Amino acid sequence: MITDTESKRIVIKIGSSSLTSMHGEISRRKLEKIVDEVVRLKDEGHEVLLVSSGAVAAGYRKLGCLERPTDLAEKQAAASIGQGLLIESYSDLFLSHGYVGSQILITRSDFSDEDRYNNARSTINVLLDRGIIPIVNENDTITMDFLKFGDNDTLSAKVAGLVDADQLIILSDIDGLYDENPNDNPHAKLVSQVQEITDEIEASAGGSGSSVGTGGMKSKIDAFKIAMASGISSFLGKASTQNIVYDAVHQQAKGTYFTSKPDTTNLDQKKQWIAFNSGPEGEVIIDMVTKDTIVQQKDSLHPAHITNVQGDFDKGAVVRVMDSDGEEVGLGVVNYSSATFKSFIGQPIDQLSKYKQPAVEREDFVCHLDFALPVSV
Numbered sequence: 001m002i003t004d005t006e007s008k009r010i011v012i013k014i015g016s017s018s019l020t021s022m023h024g025e026i027s028r029r030k031l032e033k034i035v036d037e038v039v040r041l042k043d044e045g046h047e048v049l050l051v052s053s054g055a056v057a058a059g060y061r062k063l064g065c066l067e068r069p070t071d072l073a074e075k076q077a078a079a080s081i082g083q084g085l086l087i088e089s090y091s092d093l094f095l096s097h098g099y100v101g102s103q104i105l106i107t108r109s110d111f112s113d114e115d116r117y118n119n120a121r122s123t124i125n126v127l128l129d130r131g132i133i134p135i136v137n138e139n140d141t142i143t144m145d146f147l148k149f150g151d152n153d154t155l156s157a158k159v160a161g162l163v164d165a166d167q168l169i170i171l172s173d174i175d176g177l178y179d180e181n182p183n184d185n186p187h188a189k190l191v192s193q194v195q196e197i198t199d200e201i202e203a204s205a206g207g208s209g210s211s212v213g214t215g216g217m218k219s220k221i222d223a224f225k226i227a228m229a230s231g232i233s234s235f236l237g238k239a240s241t242q243n244i245v246y247d248a249v250h251q252q253a254k255g256t257y258f259t260s261k262p263d264t265t266n267l268d269q270k271k272q273w274i275a276f277n278s279g280p281e282g283e284v285i286i287d288m289v290t291k292d293t294i295v296q297q298k299d300s301l302h303p304a305h306i307t308n309v310q311g312d313f314d315k316g317a318v319v320r321v322m323d324s325d326g327e328e329v330g331l332g333v334v335n336y337s338s339a340t341f342k343s344f345i346g347q348p349i350d351q352l353s354k355y356k357q358p359a360v361e362r363e364d365f366v367c368h369l370d371f372a373l374p375v376s377v
């Protein structure tokens with residue numbers, strides 16, 4: 001629990017449905033409410049990073065559309081207009097309270113490159129250290145559809161991991177996770193604590209109930225899995241509730257709190273990058289005996305363990321490590337290219353034993369069984 005004297009690093013994500021009016025346009029009143037909530041935390045001495053949706057909502061009318069567009073190029077054009085307007089509004093509001101906001105637009109490819117990922121961390125750290133409020137969104141205008149984060153829920157969890165946040169707060173149009181999709185069952189019950197994302201929780205998470213929301217509960221559950229694996233406690237609550245952010249930070253708010261079990265091993269930042277951001281470039285296949293050995297003895301993978309290879313990749317790439325049943329065992333950085341692996345296959349073990357460098361070092365390997373990870377988010 002956060003005490004009144006501790007300064008914490010808090011990432012807050014607010015969705016389109018919580019920033020828009022009935023007609024799907026940005027609501028000044030709702031924007032002012034979230035700014036007031038952030039200002040209260042800043043005044044208490046916390047560092048705050050805001051992940052805000054709303055670019056498409058803020059721009060589509062000025063593009064000449066009567067409704068939120070569904071066509072990709074129109075959405076991107078709307079975001080190009082709306083992102084500027086959104087940031088202008090945030091900046092004006094934060095300045096009126098004596099705080100400075102800054103804009104950070106991210107694409108998935110920025111995060112899949114380890115140097116750019118680390119560079120983003122350094123930049124955001126400078127901003128947070130100097131009391132600025134970074135306002136993050138996906139760079140919707142230039143991102144190709146298949147390369148998008150697509151929803152700001154998983155983006156916010158990845159950003160929370162990047163900056164080593166103490167808490168992730170996701171604000172939505174609903175007051176928490178329900179045991180069934182409330183759109184299907186009006187008698188569904190609120191779940192107030194989650195320590196493990198079970199199959200039942202996955203099954204209960206449906207899509208968005210509104211025309212402006214993107215990911216629904218599904219992408220929020222993916223986000224909470226990433227946060228939990230990264231050792232970050234999270235909260236889901238309703239954006240319109242009075243003092244929701246302040247109360248969530250002080251564990252007093254109505255909503256759902258997500259924390260991992262006390263004995264869980266958390267991913268360090270290198271492993272977070274491998275697991276959630278790198279984007280695997282191929283696959284190496286191992287047999288079941290090897291799988292048991294590397295999982296139980298926490299051993300590195302050696303060239304003789306690799307029975308097959310899929311895709312073309314260079315040394316240093318991240319690949320999916322698959323078992324012979326086609327199940328993903330984990331993700332790791334390879335010390336050989338796919339061409340070299342292919343040349344190894346079928347060679348006698350004593351020939352391969354002269355290659356001293358492991359195929360995948362244990363410290364560069366993120367195993368699902370060690371961390372209870374979402375499969376290739």
Ligand SMILES: Nc1ncnc2c1ncn2[C@@H]1O[C@H](COP(=O)(O)OP(=O)(O)O)[C@@H](O)[C@H]1O
Pocket residue numbers: 014015016017018171172173174176177178179180181182183204205206207208209210212213214215216217218
């Ligand atoms: N199990 C569930 N519990 C709560 N909400 C759910 C569930 N399954 C689906 N939903 C829907 O997800 C919506 C929130 O997601 P979304 O509309 O994308 O909002 P946002 O714009 O805040 O990201 C809820 O309003 C609800 O309609």
Ligand SMILES: N[C@@H](CCC(=O)OP(=O)(O)O)C(=O)O
Pocket residue numbers: 014015016017052053054055056057079137138140150151152153212213214215216
């Ligand atoms: N990046 C987009 C929103 C993407 C998104 O995740 O939306 P939401 O589900 O409302 O949080 C925008 O600014 O319009």
